[in-house]
Amino acid sequence: MAECPVCGNELKLVEGTEKGEIVTCGDCGSELEVTGKDSVQEAPQEEEDWGE
Amino acid sequence: MKASIVGASGYGGGELLRLLLDHPHVEIHQVTSERNAGKPVTRVHPNLRKKSSLNFCTVKELEKVDLLFVSLPHTQFMQRFNELNGLAERIVDLSADFRLKDTAAYLKWYGVEHPHPDRLSEFVYGNVELHREAMKKARYISGAGCNATATILPLWPLFKLGVVDTALPVVAEAKCGSSEGGNAVSEASHHPERSGCVRSYKPTGHRHIAEMEQELGHRIYFSATSIEMVRGILVTAHLFVKPEITEKDIWKGYRQVYGQEPFIRIVKEKQGIYRFPEPKILAGTNYCDIGFELEGTRLVVISAIDNLMKGAAGQAVHAMNVMCGFEETAGLTFTGLHPT
Numbered sequence: 001m002a003e004c005p006v007c008g009n010e011l012k013l014v015e016g017t018e019k020g021e022i023v024t025c026g027d028c029g030s031e032l033e034v035t036g037k038d039s040v041q042e043a044p045q046e047e048e049d050w051g052e
Numbered sequence: 053m054k055a056s057i058v059g060a061s062g063y064g065g066g067e068l069l070r071l072l073l074d075h076p077h078v079e080i081h082q083v084t085s086e087r088n089a090g091k092p093v094t095r096v097h098p099n100l101r102k103k104s105s106l107n108f109c110t111v112k113e114l115e116k117v118d119l120l121f122v123s124l125p126h127t128q129f130m131q132r133f134n135e136l137n138g139l140a141e142r143i144v145d146l147s148a149d150f151r152l153k154d155t156a157a158y159l160k161w162y163g164v165e166h167p168h169p170d171r172l173s174e175f176v177y178g179n180v181e182l183h184r185e186a187m188k189k190a191r192y193i194s195g196a197g198c199n200a201t202a203t204i205l206p207l208w209p210l211f212k213l214g215v216v217d218t219a220l221p222v223v224a225e226a227k228c229g230s231s232e233g234g235n236a237v238s239e240a241s242h243h244p245e246r247s248g249c250v251r252s253y254k255p256t257g258h259r260h261i262a263e264m265e266q267e268l269g270h271r272i273y274f275s276a277t278s279i280e281m282v283r284g285i286l287v288t289a290h291l292f293v294k295p296e297i298t299e300k301d302i303w304k305g306y307r308q309v310y311g312q313e314p315f316i317r318i319v320k321e322k323q324g325i326y327r328f329p330e331p332k333i334l335a336g337t338n339y340c341d342i343g344f345e346l347e348g349t350r351l352v353v354i355s356a357i358d359n360l361m362k363g364a365a366g367q368a369v370h371a372m373n374v375m376c377g378f379e380e381t382a383g384l385t386f387t388g389l390h391p392t
Contacts (some may be wrong), residue, residue, distance in 0.1 A: 007303035007320075028303065029321040045322060 002040045006030040011040065053376065054081045054117040058124060058136060061085035061108065063231050064146050065123035066097040067365035072121075073103050075369065075383035076148040077376070081117050082109050089113075114139055119376070121368060122146065125234075126162060135167050142375060143192050143369050150175035150194040151263055161262045179204060180370050180380070182267060187374045195371070197269075198363025199226050199276060200260040202287040204267050205316065206342045206355040209309035210291070211268050215301065217349065222271040224289035226265075228253075229281035229331070232359050244282055251278040283360055284331025287302040303347045306342065313369065314381050317364065320344045329356035337388040338366035 002011045007028035011044050017023065021034045034042035055072060059065050060083035072078045083093060085108040094101045094107060111132070120140035122129045129136065130149040136178050139142070152158060155169040166172070176186045180197040182204070187193060191298075194203070203224045230246060239245065254276040262274040303318070310316040318344040320326045329341035338361050343354040357363050366384055373380050 006300070007307075008300045009303070009307070027307065027318065031323070034088070 002032075002034075002038045004028060004030060004032060005040065005042055013038070013040075053077055053119060054079050055119040055121060055372075056080070056084070056114060056117045056139075057081040057121045058084050058114070059128075060093065060123060060175075061096045061235075062086050062123055062125075063360055064364040065121075065237050065359045066093075066100075068098060068121055068123060068146075068368060069093060069097060069104065069106075071101065071369050072382050074309055076282055076374075076379050077382060078119075080104075080250045082105065082106075084109055084111050084114065086110055092273055099268065111135070116140065118142065119144065119241075119372065121372075123365075127164050130164075130167055133171065134297055141191065142372075144195065144372050144375070145175070145193070146175075146195040146368055147361060148194075148197060148259065148263075150192065151177060152266060154266070154382055157262050157266075161259045176371075177263070177267060178371050179206060179379055180367070180374055181266070181310065181316065182208060184374055185242075187318040187371055188377070190375055193368075193371045193375060195364060195368045197226065197260040197263050198232060198285060198357070198359035199258065199274070199287070200263040200267075201363050201367060202226060202285040202340070202355050202357045203260070203264050203272065203274065203289065205340045206266075206287065206344075206353045206356075207272075207289060207291075209305055210293070210351070210353070211270060212303075212309060213305045215297050215305060217294055218272075221273055222270060223287065224275075226274070226276045227279045227281070227286045227288075228276055229284045229359060230278065231282050232285070232363075248280055249278060250280070252276075253278045281331065283335045283358050285357050285359050285363060286329065286331050287353075287355045289355075291351050291353070292349045293346070293351050295349055297346070297349070297351075299344075302344055302346060302351065306344075310342075315339050315366075315384070317341045320345070328354050331356040331358065332392055333390050334358045334361075334384050335386050335388060335392060336361060338370060338384040339364050339388070359363060363390040 004025040009027040032044040033043040088108040158166040175194040283298040328343035
């Protein structure tokens with residue numbers, strides 16, 4: 001079981017998920033990069049500037 | 053179960069009728085409107101064509117039913133309580149008449165001496181998320197105010213879990229749709245005056261503050277602004293949390309309190325168009341969407357509802373479902389439209 005680093009949700013990585021794969025947290029929708037069997041980190045994202 | 057609606061020609065009453073016509077356990081017996089008595093309900097609520105052949109009747113014509121919904125203008129139900137109370141074993145009121153527990157608050161916020169102060173404690177306040185267990189045993193439920201609901205629901209878990217720095221103020225601002233004002237016309241609702249407006253109509257002193265403070269047990273500095281929208285409320289609340297609190301703690305807190313709630317959704321995404329709650333996609337639904345962002349110890353909490361649904365009729369049906377032991381989502385499964 002991996003924990004989403006953004007919202008703390010518990011994520012069950014399906015068997016066969018490979019390192020570097022991108023998964024989405026079911027609670028907060030964050031895109032997460034699989035870093036190990038039970039670990040993920042926030043995946044890099046393109047930011048929109050919304051006129052800033 | 054047989055139910056009737058007292059005051060069904062208003063927007064709240066019409067929305068109730070729409071929901072109950074599709075409710076699997078409710079049969080609508082009568083609907084009242086003194087002004088429209090004898091006329092078909094579809095004259096006032098054209099969306100119900102081919103759904104209902106009911107005609108409005110007067111309150112005097114009401115027969116006994118299992119449950120009575122009361123959707124009269126504020127202060128009318130409290131005056132007619134004895135007359136209506138005998139008509140049903142259970143009552144769900146949508147007005148403010150029995151929301152407040154403190155009799156003196158009615159004089160302060162509504163300018164009336166409450167004629168039944170002894171009855172106030174018998175009514176359960178209408179937010180199911182806060183009062184589910186009490187509702188299961190209740191005979192009377194008093195629907196919560198729309199702005200109050202949109203403010204209480206996002207803030208309640210934060211107070212409950214003790215993350216708020218209560219030494220600092222909690223400020224909330226609501227952007228409100230025009231249907232909050234009901235279906236009575238006024239100079240302010242005249243199209244040239246209302247269209248396109250961004251009008252501060254209650255910078256201070258909004259009546260729903262009384263409910264917010266009663267339910268949250270904390271002073272709430274609330275302002276309301278009327279905007280170009282028919283249905284919907286967006287509340288943005290600002291508060292400060294204890295220094296050790298992280299954004300993940302807030303996530304976990306909401307999940308702990310609302311994880312099993314059928315009508316609360318935590319909406320906080322980093323991508324897409326609808327990253328935070330927006331009333332636009334909630335029209336006709338019973339959801340309260342809640343989002344947040346933490347900057348140091350300053351927490352900004354955002355919530356959105358349809359004022360006629362989660363803020364009135366949908367909430368009342370949800371409360372009835374709990375009160376009567378029906379499945380909580382009965383009659384309330386509409387998921388909204390996109391795009392609208």
